[in-house]
Amino acid sequence: MGHSGYPKIEYRFVDHVRYLDAFLDSVLPTGEMFLVVQDWGSALGLHWAHRYSERVIGIVLMEFIRPFPTWEDVGPSKEAQGIFKAFRTPETGRKLLIEDNVFLTQILPGGIIRKLGAEEQEYYRHPFLSQSSREPVYRWPNELPISHHPPDVWDIVSNYRSWLMKTDIPKLLFYTTPGAFVTPEKARWYEMNMENVRLVDLGDGVHYLQEDHPRRIGEETADFMRALLL
Template identity: 30%
Template structure:
């Protein structure tokens, strides 16, 4: 497949992003990730969603690393500093799963705490369900694992059509609109940095159409199988949803009822929009650290 690689100069002097880059190859493509904190500590895997990248976790990574945790934050293929196939059809749910499974295997991560939001949840929850022995806890904020058996909210249908058909797809403005607080110009530049022009945006445009929307979607059966695992998940499962996300609202209560490991956990509702990492990063990070403090 044809792919592009964002020039490094686009990432120079980004605000609040002092982290050392790391790379490995998955399926012939280079994936970028951050790896902060003690290398011998149990890892926190922070998975971003659409259309962001690891920059989303910039305020949370130092807080969790300072608490003694190893924090790993990959850029999904098509995002951030990772390679970007240029055709929308190069992206599928299963292809993203294969890329991330290779990432997990190559780093040989174990005793993982998953932290996920948006598409980070669609991929991360599947990873945890398909590799249960590698994971010790899950923290979900504004995310879900859809199977296509439930009706999608109207806001998502509008978003899907916009992503696929709008000639204008302003990444930073999308993230700004999905946050309570107004992003500054340097933050806007950082979110736009991975995408110099439209040929870099195929992955970002593809994600909404990959969400299972009907029971016979290509990913539906695999997601149902993942739910069978999650319905028996006894390890800690914490929800940290925000109070202002029209797309995932109510998902926290749904998972708390359906996943045994959610019982008696200190679930919190944080202030913010869809991108709660921008609105409540400190509270989000402290919730993660608080959960892990009970496991040590």
């Protein structure tokens, strides 16, 4: 991913878990931490937090991954559902994601309200210029826990989601309109049903909230951390 190396692995979620665990064991083997997580970073971070909850001071959430019982739960857009279903059809998915590079050229900019500049687009695309470098980009959509598949990812995400809903670890949840995984309606449901969570409405946004609201996210996150460290 990004500017890291390209080991010969499948790039499944459980592979990333192994690498993240080894990284944290090396650089931060003890002590408390905050987690600021989004998308697949949320699945990795929340799985870690579920296993090491005694080390977690607070959690900042954006567009986080949960179990999706049906395709309708992934998002309200039939078009988006169709695209992601195509991603999970082996021959079609590999053509779209590896040969045509549609995630970097269409899905990424489609998840941001503002228009990315040429330099920003180049930065995102640079690590994935060759088809051989796009294996992780292909794998991630196929790892989404939808309708109990893949079974191992479904079980992991279901377990951390149950823990997340009831743990009293302080949580800050950013959401936007229309949102993707976390719509305004879903955010309000979390406010009513998730333990010790505070919501922040960022306004307009889809999925990559940091690209549209970096300053607000940074300021609110810093305030959240400071309050818990006092």
